[in-house]
Amino acid sequence: MQSRVVVLGAGFGGLEFATVLSDTLGDDADVTLIDENDAFVFGYSKLDVMFGRAALDDVRLLYADFVKPGIRFLRETITAIDPEARRVTTNGGVHEADVLVVALGADYDFDATPGLAEGGSEFYSVGGAERVRDVLPTFTGGRVIVGVCGAPFKCPPAPSEAVLLLHDYLSERGVRDQCEITLVMPFGTPVPPSPDTSAALLAAFAERGIEFVPSRRVSSLDPARSIAVLDDGAELPYDLFLGVPQHRAPAVVLESGMSEDGYVPVDSRTLETRFPGVYAVGDVATVGVPKAGVFSEGAARVVATSVVAQLRGGAQPAAYDGRGSCYIEFGAGRVGRVDIDFLTGPKPTGTFQEPADALVAEKQHFGASRRARWFNH
Ligand SMILES: Cc1cc2nc3c(=O)[nH]c(=O)nc-3n(C[C@H](O)[C@H](O)[C@H](O)COP(=O)(O)OP(=O)(O)OC[C@H]3O[C@@H](n4cnc5c(N)ncnc54)[C@H](O)[C@@H]3O)c2cc1C
Numbered sequence: 524m525q526s527r528v529v530v531l532g533a534g535f536g537g538l539e540f541a542t543v544l545s546d547t548l549g550d551d552a553d554v555t556l557i558d559e560n561d562a563f564v565f566g567y568s569k570l571d572v573m574f575g576r577a578a579l580d581d582v583r584l585l586y587a588d589f590v591k592p593g594i595r596f597l598r599e600t601i602t603a604i605d606p607e608a609r610r611v612t613t614n615g616g617v618h619e620a621d622v623l624v625v626a627l628g629a630d631y632d633f634d635a636t637p638g639l640a641e642g643g644s645e646f647y648s649v650g651g652a653e654r655v656r657d658v659l660p661t662f663t664g665g666r667v668i669v670g671v672c673g674a675p676f677k678c679p680p681a682p683s684e685a686v687l688l689l690h691d692y693l694s695e696r697g698v699r700d701q702c703e704i705t706l707v708m709p710f711g712t713p714v715p716p717s718p719d720t721s722a723a724l725l726a727a728f729a730e731r732g733i734e735f736v737p738s739r740r741v742s743s744l745d746p747a748r749s750i751a752v753l754d755d756g757a758e759l760p761y762d763l764f765l766g767v768p769q770h771r772a773p774a775v776v777l778e779s780g781m782s783e784d785g786y787v788p789v790d791s792r793t794l795e796t797r798f799p800g801v802y803a804v805g806d807v808a809t810v811g812v813p814k815a816g817v818f819s820e821g822a823a824r825v826v827a828t829s830v831v832a833q834l835r836g837g838a839q840p841a842a843y844d845g846r847g848s849c850y851i852e853f854g855a856g857r858v859g860r861v862d863i864d865f866l867t868g869p870k871p872t873g874t875f876q877e878p879a880d881a882l883v884a885e886k887q888h889f890g891a892s893r894r895a896r897w898f899n900h
Pocket of ligand 1: 626648804
């Protein structure tokens with residue numbers, strides 16, 4: 524049975540889904556993969572760009588290199604999704620699907636935090652990371668706030684990594700003593716499912732004199748007074764504000780009628796939406812797992828296996844297990860890991876691996892293996 528599969532978004536989820544279909548079905552696959560960008564960038568590469576550890580050109584993985592049997596990549600902007608009809612409109616035309624996979628990620632809602640666009644910087648987009656990279660060398664002292672503006676947000680350990688790497692950056696430039704670093708986060712601990720990971724991060728903050736403000740989010744900025752206002756009304760002065768903006772599904776998804784409370788609800792075992800033949804994977808969906816690439820990838824594999832089984836008549840995959848490992852930069856070149864299990868037990872659990880040289884190599888392998896698998900280099 525031939526089936527037109529249309530995949531929206533070529534991030535962790537879309538790339539992995541298309542790769543599994545191509546690997547399994549080869550030229551028999553009929554997959555159209557659509558993204559408006561010309562390149563994929565790993566989330567963690569934004570931290571490398573921000574602190575000048577990597578040039579943007581070196582971390583951009585061009586979709587022109589995503590060449591696989593049975594896959595057609597189209598660089599188009601999706602402007603409308605009709606989930607009932609499984610019809611997608613882009614600036615290039617209309618695409619009809621038998622199976623539709625929505626993997627459009629989470630977008631940033633700057634307007635949800637008054638003052639953020641004028642008064643702060645963000646490091647969660649590629650453009651934002653580049654702007655911070657250009658501002659940091661001019662910063663010679665004062666108060667820096669890394670502030671999360673709302674949950675859920677991508678890669679919960681990333682703001683903690685940012686303050687630890689910022690400490691290194693300012694120390695290397697010899698200005699750390701003239702600086703205060705504060706992290707504001709809407710969780711009680713840095714990585715709530717893993718008390719050991721949280722304890723290690725809190726110890727690392729304490730050693731470096733980094734202040735951690737738990738259970739708070741930044742609700743607005745007052746750029747005229749250089750004040751960050753927290754959700755309990757507390758005011759924190761800053762000289763440099765590095766924000767994690769509020770997230771939500773891209774506008775085209777919100778307008779499609781698929782979303783509830785900002786994201787697309789799915790059956791967390793199968794990633795099916797309430798529309799027949801329509802799946803949502805990764806950050807765009809409400810699955811009950813953190814918004815991180817490893818989870819998008821794992822969910823995409825389940826959907827890909829299920830679609831192959833429908834086309835070829837094989838067994839359906841086991842339910843999505845919500846397991847994934849995240850590498851955490853602890854500063855000074857050290858990397859730890861947290862292994863998270865979100866769905867198989869009664870509550871999420873996380874196991875911490877202490878920073879070790881082997882984990883530095885493992886993180887490099889994580890990136891290199893995806894680069895090879897998806898982009899053939
Ligand atoms: C600073 C930072 C550090 C991170 N570190 C890690 C980490 O160490 N490990 C980890 O697993 N995750 C990490 N993440 C999170 C990770 O990057 C995301 O969770 C992951 O990319 C989500 O994958 P996805 O496939 O769901 O969506 P995305 O990868 O966001 O892909 C969505 C795609 O849809 C496209 N798109 C959106 N709207 C449209 C439209 N209208 N038309 C056409 N195309 C569109 C976008 O261009 C994008 O390519 C980090 C994120 C950040 C910001």
